Amino acid sequence: xxLVSSRISPVRWHHDKVSLIDQTRLPQEYTVVEISRCNxxxxxxxxxxxxxxxxxxxxxxxxxxxxxxxIETTQTNVFLKELEKVAQLLxxxxxxxxxxxxAISRMLRIAYETPGTVEEIRAILLQTAQDIQAEDVQTCETxxxxxxxxxPTQPHKLRILxxxxxxxxxxxxxxxALGVIRSxxxxxxxxxVFADETRPRLQGAKLTAWECVQEGIPVTVITDSMAAHCMKxxxxxxxxxxxxxxxxxGDTANKIGTYSLAVVxxxxxxxxxxxxxxxxxxxxxxxxxxxxIEERDPSEIYQVGKTIISPQGxxxxxxxxxxxxxELITAIITERGxxxxxxxxxxxx
Ligand SMILES: CSC[C@H]1O[C@H](OP(=O)(O)O)[C@H](O)[C@@H]1O
Numbered sequence: 001x002x003l004v005s006s007r008i009s010p011v012r013w014h015h016d017k018v019s020l021i022d023q024t025r026l027p028q029e030y031t032v033v034e035i036s037r038c039n040x041x042x043x044x045x046x047x048x049x050x051x052x053x054x055x056x057x058x059x060x061x062x063x064x065x066x067x068x069x070x071i072e073t074t075q076t077n078v079f080l081k082e083l084e085k086v087a088q089l090l091x092x093x094x095x096x097x098x099x100x101x102x103a104i105s106r107m108l109r110i111a112y113e114t115p116g117t118v119e120e121i122r123a124i125l126l127q128t129a130q131d132i133q134a135e136d137v138q139t140c141e142t143x144x145x146x147x148x149x150x151x152p153t154q155p156h157k158l159r160i161l162x163x164x165x166x167x168x169x170x171x172x173x174x175x176x177a178l179g180v181i182r183s184x185x186x187x188x189x190x191x192x193v194f195a196d197e198t199r200p201r202l203q204g205a206k207l208t209a210w211e212c213v214q215e216g217i218p219v220t221v222i223t224d225s226m227a228a229h230c231m232k233x234x235x236x237x238x239x240x241x242x243x244x245x246x247x248x249x250g251d252t253a254n255k256i257g258t259y260s261l262a263v264v265x266x267x268x269x270x271x272x273x274x275x276x277x278x279x280x281x282x283x284x285x286x287x288x289x290x291x292x293i294e295e296r297d298p299s300e301i302y303q304v305g306k307t308i309i310s311p312q313g314x315x316x317x318x319x320x321x322x323x324x325x326x327e328l329i330t331a332i333i334t335e336r337g338x339x340x341x342x343x344x345x346x347x348x349x
Contacts (some may be wrong), residue, residue, distance in 0.1 A: 008021065008168045008169070008173065009133070009137070009168065009172055009173045010023065010050055010052070010055045010168070010169050010170075010171075010172075011050060011055060011059050011062065011133065011172065013062065013126075013129070013130060013133075016036070017035060017036040018034070018035040018036070018041065018059070018062045018066070019032045019033070019034055019035075020032065020033045020034075020035060020049055020050045020059070021050075021169065022049050023048065023049060023050065023051055023169055024047065024048060024049055026206055026207055026210050027207070027209070027210040027213075033049055035062075035066070036066065037066055037070065038063050038064075038066040038067035038070060038086055038089065038090070039089070041059060041060075041062065041063035041090070042063060042089050042090055042093050044059065045059055045060065045063070045090070045093040045094060045100070046093045046094065048201065051169075051170065051203070052165065052166070052169060052170020052171060052242075053097035053098070053099040053100075053170065053242065053244045053245075053276070053280055054099050054136050054140075054170065054171040054172060054176070054277060054279065054280070055169065055171055055172065056093075056094065056097055056099060056100050057097070057099030057100055057103035057132065057136070057279060058129070058132055058133045058171075058172050060090045060093070060100045060103045060104050060107075061103040061107055061129035061132045061133070062129045063086070063090045064083070064086060064087065064090065064103075064104060064107040064108075064125060065107070065122070065125045065126045065129050067083065067085075067086030067089070068083055068086065068121070068122050069122060070086075071083065071086075071118075074117070075118070076117075076118055076121070079118045079121065080111060083108065083111055084108070087104045087107075087108055090104055091104060094294055095292040095293075095294050096244045096245055096253055096291065096292055096293060096294045096320065097244040097245060097280070098245040098279075098280060098281075098282040099277075099279050102279045103132055103279075106128065106132065107125055107128055107129065110125065110128045111124075132172075133172045136171055136173070136277065136279075137171075137172045137173040137174060138335075139277045139279075139335040140171050140172070140174035140175055140176055140179045141174050141179065142335040143176055143179055143180065143275050143333055143334060143335050144175075144180050144182060144183035145183060146333050146334070146335070146337055147177075147179070147183060147184075147240065147273065147275055147333040147338065148180060148184055149338070150273070150331055150333065150338040151180070151184060151189065151238055151273075152237055152238055152271060155191075155237060156189065157188070157189060157191035158184060158189060158190055158191060158237040158238055159191050159192050159193075159194065159235060159236055159237050159238075160181055160184065160193055160194070160236070160237065160238050160239070160240055161193075161195075161196070161227060161230065161231075161236045161238070161239045161240075161261075161270075162177050162178060162181060162193060162194070162195060162196070162204070162208060162239070162241060163196045163198055163224075163227075163239075163241045163254070163255055163257055163258055163261055164196070164198045164203045164204055164241070164242065164254070164255035164257075165178070165198075165203035165204060165206075165207035165208045165211070166178045166208075166241065166242030166275065167179070167182075167207065167208060167211040168211060169207050169211060170203075170242065175211075176242045176243075176275040176276055176277065176333075177240040177241050177242045177273070177274075177275040178208060178211060178242075179275065180240055180273070180333060181193055181217070181240065182215070182217070185215075185217050190217070190218075192218040192219065192220060193208070193212055193218065193219045193220070194219075194220050194222055194227070194230060194235070195208040195209050195212070195219050195220070195221050195222070196222060196223075196227055196257065196261070197221055197222065197223050198224060198255060199223075199224055199257070199301075200300040200301045201300060201320075203255070204221065205221050224257045224260075227264060228260075228264040228267075231264055231265065231267075231268040231270050232268060236268075238270060238271050238272075238273065239265045239270055239271070239272045239273065240272075240273040240274075240275055240333075241254055241255075241258050241261065241272075241273070241274055241275070242274070242275060242276060243274050243275075243276035243280050244280065244321055245280060245281075245285075245291050246274065246276060246281045246282065246344070247282055247283075247285040247286060247287050247288050247290065247291065248281075248283050248284075248285060248286055248287075248344065248345055248348075249287050249288075249326050249341065249344070250326030250329060250332060250340075250341020250342065250344050251287050251288025251289075251291070251325055251341075252274050252276075252288065252323065252324045252326075252329060252332075253288060253291040253293065253322070253323050253324075254274070254322070254324065255320070255321060255322075256319055256320060256321055257322070258322055258324050259322040259323060259324045259328075260322075262324040262325075262328035262329065263328065265328070266328050271330040271331075272324075272328060272329055272330050273329070273330055273331050273332075273333055273338075274324075274329055274331075274332045275332075275333040276332065276333075276334060277334060277335055278334050278336060278347060281334075281344065281347070283345070283348050288323035288324075288325065288326075289323075291321075291323055293319050293320070293321050293322070293323070294319070294320040294321060295317075295318055295319050295320070296318045296319075296320045297318065298315075298316030298317075298318050300318055301316045302314070302316055326341035326342070329341050332344060334347060
């Protein structure tokens with residue numbers, strides 16, 4: 001099945017329930033999971049059926065509405081107290097991507113600020129989740145334009161390396177870093193994409209490669225350990241990655257392996273860009289040292305498909321993210337422009 005992958009959305013409100021593309025089954029199978037209860041949405045975020053910082057923000061927003069729908073009361077104060085429990089359930093799914101917390105806070109705020117009956121609050125919550133989703137698509141398309149404007153001008157057709165998946169599957173549509181790559185492709189400014197496979201969950205090999213192939217964008221999958229060699233050989237003109245949480249000084253938490261990519265980019269004078277919406281910036285944290293880093297199940301390391309690749313008796317360490325210090329980042333590309341990390345505070349609302 002060929003899709004215009006830039007137009008897909010991993011999360012869709014459809015016939016009174018949420019349809020999620022099951023990203024754990026791509027690229028072999030394109031299957032959709034239907035979610036109508038908040039608990040199931042929380043599980044879908046935890047198990048990475050839906051993943052990607054902006055996408056889990058959108059999923060959590062709909063999760064808040066699904067939870068609101070399950071609260072059986074007409075008393076506003078009781079409703080709001082129960083809604084706080086829904087929010088906590090969703091907050092406990094994954095700790096690093098601040099978009100999740102940003103979306104939950106926005107949904108809670110609108111619930112408290114909406115006068116009227118419980119039914120009227122429920123209606124505004126659904127509308128707010130839909131607004132968050134629609135805004136994110138627009139934001140990603142703007143990030144794509146802003147990124148294209150700052151990419152190196154030479155060579156005219158660039159070879160861009162990216163890490164993990166930051167495309168339509170990781171957002172409400174179009175993508176952040178992969179959105180910039182899409183914009184370069186559409187502007188005839190891209191020769192090829194190098195996609196890091198991104199162990200252990202292989203979002204690059206599975207999801208970025210799938211999005212690129214669907215759209216006819218030339219993509220070469222490499223193992224994470226090959227990136228340094230490719231840059232040393234002069235095969236890469238720019239590196240662009242996404243983010244899960246950026247702090248006020250520009251330090252950036254992103255998929256594990258991003259930090260080493262930034263170090264190697266610096267070593268080889270390859271510009272290193274982060275592309276993210278402002279909903280990924282946590283202005284309340286001063287530096288990346290404060291970012292909670294998710295540790296995931298060790299089986300993600302020792303099990304590849306059905307194959308166990310390590311002996312019993314070994315220990316495993318599985319941090320899902322690492323933090324790239326601001327000084328290794330050439331520019332942070334947002335919907336409000338591309339800035340040096342030191343200028344990020346100037347974008348605070
Ligand atoms: C559009 S940024 C997506 C961001 O989220 C990914 O993490 P995960 O796949 O674990 O949700 C990765 O860090 C990407 O850069």
